[in-house]
Amino acid sequence: MKPSVTEINKLNPDSRREFLKNLLSGATTATVLMVYGPRILARPGADTRFWKEKSTEREWAYVIDINKCIGCGSCVRACKQENNVPATVFRTWVERYVITDEGVYVDSPDGALEGFEEVNAEIRDHAKTAFFVPKMCNHCAEPPCVQACPVGATFKSPEGFVLNDETHCLGCGYCVQACPYGARFINPEKHVSDKCTWCYHRVQNGKLPACVEACPNKARLFGDLKDPESEVARIFLEDKWMILKDMMHTEPYCFYIGLRREVL
Amino acid sequence: MNKISPRSHLYQLGIVLVVFFTGFVVIRSYAVPASWNYNAWYRGDTLKDLKKLPLNYGGNESCKSCHEEVSLVEVVENQGEEEFVDEFEDEIEVENDEHTEAVMEFEHKSLNCESCHGPLITHAKGDEKIGDAIVMDKSNSQCMICHGQLISRPVDFPQFSEDVEKHKDLEEQTLCMKCHDPHDPIEEAELDEDEELLGDEL
Numbered sequence: 001m002k003p004s005v006t007e008i009n010k011l012n013p014d015s016r017r018e019f020l021k022n023l024l025s026g027a028t029t030a031t032v033l034m035v036y037g038p039r040i041l042a043r044p045g046a047d048t049r050f051w052k053e054k055s056t057e058r059e060w061a062y063v064i065d066i067n068k069c070i071g072c073g074s075c076v077r078a079c080k081q082e083n084n085v086p087a088t089v090f091r092t093w094v095e096r097y098v099i100t101d102e103g104v105y106v107d108s109p110d111g112a113l114e115g116f117e118e119v120n121a122e123i124r125d126h127a128k129t130a131f132f133v134p135k136m137c138n139h140c141a142e143p144p145c146v147q148a149c150p151v152g153a154t155f156k157s158p159e160g161f162v163l164n165d166e167t168h169c170l171g172c173g174y175c176v177q178a179c180p181y182g183a184r185f186i187n188p189e190k191h192v193s194d195k196c197t198w199c200y201h202r203v204q205n206g207k208l209p210a211c212v213e214a215c216p217n218k219a220r221l222f223g224d225l226k227d228p229e230s231e232v233a234r235i236f237l238e239d240k241w242m243i244l245k246d247m248m249h250t251e252p253y254c255f256y257i258g259l260r261r262e263v264l
Numbered sequence: 265m266n267k268i269s270p271r272s273h274l275y276q277l278g279i280v281l282v283v284f285f286t287g288f289v290v291i292r293s294y295a296v297p298a299s300w301n302y303n304a305w306y307r308g309d310t311l312k313d314l315k316k317l318p319l320n321y322g323g324n325e326s327c328k329s330c331h332e333e334v335s336l337v338e339v340v341e342n343q344g345e346e347e348f349v350d351e352f353e354d355e356i357e358v359e360n361d362e363h364t365e366a367v368m369e370f371e372h373k374s375l376n377c378e379s380c381h382g383p384l385i386t387h388a389k390g391d392e393k394i395g396d397a398i399v400m401d402k403s404n405s406q407c408m409i410c411h412g413q414l415i416s417r418p419v420d421f422p423q424f425s426e427d428v429e430k431h432k433d434l435e436e437q438t439l440c441m442k443c444h445d446p447h448d449p450i451e452e453a454e455l456d457e458d459e460e461l462l463g464d465e466l
Contacts, residue, residue: 070417072410074379081383082320096416115409116416130416155306165310168297201317210321214376216410217421 059225060160061232062198062209063241064134066258068219071096071132073112078214080113082199087113089185091196092136092211097262100126104262133263134220136211137162137183137196138244138252145195148178154193160253161200166192180248198222322384327377330388370448380406380446407440 071094079085079092093111097104098119105123109116116132118124143162145154153169156162164175169192176184176193187194199209203222207213212222223230232255235241241255244264256263269275299308378384380399387397413423426432430443444450 067418070410070421071414074376074410078321078376078379098416115412116414118412118414119416124415127415130414131418132416152300152305152307155304155310157311158304163306163310163314165307165313167313168307168310197314200311200314202319202321204315205319207319207321207323213321213323214379216372216375216379218374 057226058159060139060198060203060253061223061225061236062136062139062212062254063221063223063232063235064254064256065219065221066131066133066256066260068217069094069132069134070217070219071112071116072216073115074214074216075134075211075220076111076113078210079196082202082210083197085194086187086189088188089194091183091194092134095133095135096130097133097260098123098130099128099260099262101128102126131258131260133256133259134211135181135183136254137179137198138181138250138254139196139198141251141253142249144178144180144248144250145175145184148174150174154195157200159200159204161198161203162195163197163200164193164195166190166194169193180245180250181252318385320383320385321376321378322388324377326384326388329391330393371450372447402439402441404440407444407446 073094075092076090076094079090080087083091085091090111090113093108094116095106095108096112096116096119097106099105100123105119107119112132119127119130139160139162141156141160143154143156146156146162149155150172151168151170153165154162154175155165166187171186171192173186173193176186184193184195186192199207199211202209208222209220212220221231221235223232225233225236227233235255235257240257242257242259242264243252243255244259245252246264297307297309300306301308380401381387381397386395388394408424411422411424413425417423424431424440
């Protein structure tokens with residue numbers, strides 16, 4: 001025979017109150033655990049934002065001066081020779097922007113490997129202003145490519161370089177998709193992801209990145225923000241720099257001078 | 265007939281779990297590199313590997329040790345007289361405290377030797393020459409890649425133009441280097457069209 005509800009309540013008069021009590025205490029415990037649990041479980045000393053394992057000695061920064069770039073492509077050629085980058089892909093490249101009264105014309109023939117030819121007469125007649133914009137990996141403080149990598153092949157080094165471990169990389173291409181600057185690519189020879197390293201091997205051996213070395217007009221600068229003598233620190237003092245895609249909150253460490261809003 | 269334990273299904277499950285777990289631990293120990301950094305989540309040895317990559321470009325400093333005389337910065341003897349420095353105005357920088365030498369900088373001082381001559385690694389190793397430092401390109405496109413007239417170049421950058429008297433009616437095949445020394449372009453330009461200056465080996 002099935003007992004009626006009133007009979008059940010008679011059998012266990014406190015069950016409703018008990019149930020509500022348990023529900024409340026359970027919810028409270030869960031909330032407390034969710035908020036404080038990770039903090040209690042985290043290893044002491046380890047930053048929970050794992051890629052922010054920053055070295056405090058140096059803070060490298062890269063500065064690109066649009067007003068000085070002559071679009072010769074020396075940087076692109078130097079990068080290729082220094083890092084053995086295959087001909088069809090680019091760790092750094094130079095874009096040309098021509099602002100006309102009808103819109104913005106952008107091109108980058110072969111990434112400026114052989115420099116630029118003049119734009120055709122039709123565009124030139126309508127041009128209001130024009131300039132070159134060198135582009136490369138921005139070595140973000142919050143790199144989306146590092147978050148996207150499923151195997152930990154791409155990472156932020158303690159010195160602040162965003163690097164790729166080609167022995168560990170699967171070549172899945174998630175990082176290529178994640179990068180808002182289009183700075184990553186799949187190396188057609190090694191079939192793994194590849195990117196600008198800010199010439200990690202050169203900087204760690206006391207040299208400048210090859211592109212900085214090659215630039216004839218000092219449009220590219222590299223240095224330590226913590227060294228008050230360095231040119232990048234001086235530029236920071238002047239506070240005229242801009243960054244690409246500010247709204248992505250990637251906190252890039254490539255700073256531009258004289259950038260126009262058409263590029264942002 | 266053997267009596268089957270009523271908990272045999274649990275034992276079986278236990279064995280499966282143990283095998284699975286050992287397998288997991290063994291595979292994992294092979295798959296995770298020894299130097300794995302658990303805080304920042306990468307293979308620690310990557311940094312060492314990257315640091316070992318060869319430096320193909322030496323930078324202008326590296327050429328100086330063997331090619332002092334072609335360096336884009338000319339060292340001039342200074343007799344220690346103040347007026348000597350004034351003569352060259354801002355082109356002169358006194359290099360050291362003893363005022364024994366002054367440095368005059370050429371117009372191409374900011375250029376990288378290797379962007380015209382190719383990377384150091386193909387040319388010298390240690391203090392030995394291992395190969396010819398090719399002049400990558402002696403044609404006019406070598407100069408035009410930087411000095412060709414483009415609307416997108418900064419206006420204050422010197423660009424090849426017909427406004428210069430000597431540039432008018434140049435023939436296609438006239439080499440820029442006939443009048444401009446690639447290392448010191450402004451000096452030779454003043455000496456105009458003397459072909460013998462740079463020799464015929466062009």
